[in-house]
Amino acid sequence: MARMSAEERRESVIRAATAEFARGGYHGTSTEAIAKRVGVSQPYLFRLFPGKRAIFIAVVERCIEDTIRTFEEASDGxxxxxxxxxxxxxxxxxxAEEPERLMMQMQMYLAVTAAEADGDHEFGEAVRRGWTRLWDTVHLPLGADAGETTSFMAYGMLINCLVAMGFPPDHRVWAGLAPAVRTADLRAD
Structure with missing residues (x-):
């Protein structure tokens, strides 16, 4: 069996860290758990990434990039x-297929709040830059209409929250989305 390159190992770390951070958040996830999931030692993990924060930021960037790519591919043309x-x-x-991505989104918003409360604004800036790129990705296909873009993103965030809280699709809390049939189909079956 061929050995993995450092880049392939980094990818393995990002995938494993996504699962761990999505479940436990930044503060509730140990680098030991990430290393164990990947099957490497912590010292090797820190050869790939300088620390837990760098791993978390790599996961955040991947999560945002994957979501941007999802919207770009869907709206192409x-x-x-x-x-x-x-x-x-x-x-x-x-x-429906990548619940860890949804939960990671929720965890990154919480991590920004915690970091900013501790006076760390750099992390929040990185996340806000990514989120702004996501907003721009949606904005252009929606005719560069700020109202439509804001509505789409707002419904998406509400849907993220309802799904994260585990509301089943037939629960009455979804009823308010009925007038917005075009976005109600975001709900997982």
């Missing part, structure tokens, strides 16, 4: 309602 519907359907698949 589409505009307006067609783009909105395609992006909503694509995100529905993410929620």
């Amino acid at each position: 589409l505009h307006g309602e067609e783009a909105l519907s395609a992006m909503a359907q694509a995100y529905r698949r993410v929620i």
Whole structure:
């Protein structure tokens, strides 16, 4: 069996860390747990990444990039309602097939809040830059309409919260999304 390159090992760490951070958050996840999941020693983990924060930031960047790519691929060549519907359907698949990505999104928002409360604004800036890129990715296919973009993102965040809290699709809390049928299809089945 061929040995993995350092880059392949970094990818393994990012995947393992995504699962660990999605479940335990930044403060509740140990580098030991990440190393164990990857099958490497902690010293080797720190040869790949200078520390836990660097691993977390790599995971955050990957999560945002994957979501941007999801929306770009879904809306390619589409505009307006067609783009909105395609992006909503694509995100529905993410929620159903990649729940760790959804939970990682929630964890990164919590980590920004905690870091900023401790006076660390650098981390929040990195996350806000990524989120702004995500907003821009949605904005153009929706006709560069700030209202449509804000509405799409707001519904998405509400849906993230409802899914993260475990509300089943038939629960009454989803009823308020009925007028926004185009975004209601983000709910996981």
